[in-house]
Amino acid sequence: xxxxxxxxxxxxxxxxxxxxxxxxxxxGAIGLVRLPDLPARLQAATKPQTLGxxxxxxxxxLRVELASAVTLVLVVLFQVITAPVISQLxxxxxxxxxxxxxxxxxxxxxxxxxxxxxxVGDEQQPADHDELA
Amino acid sequence: xxxxFAVVLVMVGVAAALALYRLLRGPSTLDRVVALDVVVxxxxxxxxxxxxxxxxxxxxxxLAAVALVGFVGSTAAARLAVRRERHR
Numbered sequence: 001x002x003x004x005x006x007x008x009x010x011x012x013x014x015x016x017x018x019x020x021x022x023x024x025x026x027x028g029a030i031g032l033v034r035l036p037d038l039p040a041r042l043q044a045a046t047k048p049q050t051l052g053x054x055x056x057x058x059x060x061x062l063r064v065e066l067a068s069a070v071t072l073v074l075v076v077l078f079q080v081i082t083a084p085v086i087s088q089l090x091x092x093x094x095x096x097x098x099x100x101x102x103x104x105x106x107x108x109x110x111x112x113x114x115x116x117x118x119x120v121g122d123e124q125q126p127a128d129h130d131e132l133a
Numbered sequence: 134x135x136x137x138f139a140v141v142l143v144m145v146g147v148a149a150a151l152a153l154y155r156l157l158r159g160p161s162t163l164d165r166v167v168a169l170d171v172v173v174x175x176x177x178x179x180x181x182x183x184x185x186x187x188x189x190x191x192x193x194x195x196l197a198a199v200a201l202v203g204f205v206g207s208t209a210a211a212r213l214a215v216r217r218e219r220h221r
Contacts, residue, residue, distance in 0.1 A: 015137040018185065022144040025178055029148035032155050032171060038163055041155070045167045049174040056141075056178050060185040068190030072181075075196045079174070082204035086170055089211045094163050097214075 014059040021055030024048045038099040042091055046083040053079050138186050142179065149175045162214040166207055173203035 031044025054076050061069035094100060095110060149172060156168040177196055184192055 011134060014185065015134065018141050018182065019137060021178070022141040022148075025175060026144045026148045029151040029171060029175075032168065033151045038161065038167070041164065041167055045171050049171060053174055053178055053181075056181050056185075060181045063185045063188050064190040064193075068184075068193045071190075071193045071197060075177070075193070075200050078197065078200040078204075079177075082200070086204065086207050086211070089208055090163050090167060093211050093214065094161075097161070097163070099161055099163060 010062045014062040017055050017059035017062070021052040021057075021059065024052035024055065028052065037101065037104065038094045039091060039104075042087050042094075046087050050079055050083050138182060141182055145175055145178050145182070163211065166210045166214060169210070170203065170207040173199065173207070177203075 025048065028044050028048030031048065032041050035041050035044055057072045057076050061072045064072075096114070152168045152171040152175065156165050156172070159165045159168060177199055180192060180196055180199070184190060184196075
C-alpha cells in the first residue's frame with residue numbers, strides 16, 4: 001500500500017478532489033441540457049467532463065497503490081487526447097449538415113474551403129467528397 | 134468518508150440523467166452522439182469511484198479500455214451520421 005494513501009490527510013484531500021470532480025461533471029451536464037445549440041453543447045460536453053474525470057482520477061490515485069496510479073495517469077492522457085478529436089469531428093459534421101444556424105457565425109473561414117457546405121448555400125446538392133469528414 | 138462517496142455518486146447519477154434528457158430530446162443525431170460521449174465519460178467516473186471506494190486497483194485497465202473504445206464509437210457515429218442525414 002502506498003505510504004501516502006494510508007493517512008487521514010490523504011483521505012481528506014482525495015475527498016475534496018472527488019467532490020470537485022463530480023461537481024465539474026454535473027455542471028458540464030447542466031450545460032449540455034441548457035445551452036442553445038450544438039457547438040455550445042460541444043464545449044459543455046468535453047471540457048468540464050475532462051476536468052472532472054482528471055480530478056476524480058487524481059482523488060482515486062491517492063487511495064490505491066502506486067503501480068495502479070500510473071495507469072490512472074494513462075487514462076487521463078487518453079481522455080485529454082481524444083476529447084478534442086471528438087469536438088473537431090462533431091463540429092465539422094455539424095457544419096456540413098446544417099447544425100450552425102445562419103445568424104450565429106460572425107466569421108466563416110471554412111466556407112472558402114468547403115463551398116458546397118457553406119452555411120448560406122445549403123440549397124445546393126451535396127458534394128460527394130470523400131475527404132476526412 | 135462513505136458520505137462523500139454517496140454524494141459523488143448521486144451527482145454523477147444526476148449528470149447522467151441530464152445527459153439522458155439530451156439523448157432523448159436532442160434535435161439532431163449529433164446532439165445524441167455528444168450525449169452518449171458524456172455518458173461514457175460518466176461511466177468512467179463511476180468506475181473510478183468504485184476503485185477508490187474499495188481501494189482495489191484491479192479494475193483500472195478496464196478504465197483505459199473503456200476510454201479508448203468510447204472514443205472510437207463516438208467518432209464513427211459522428212462520421213456516419215452526417216452522410217445519412219444529408220443524402221436523405
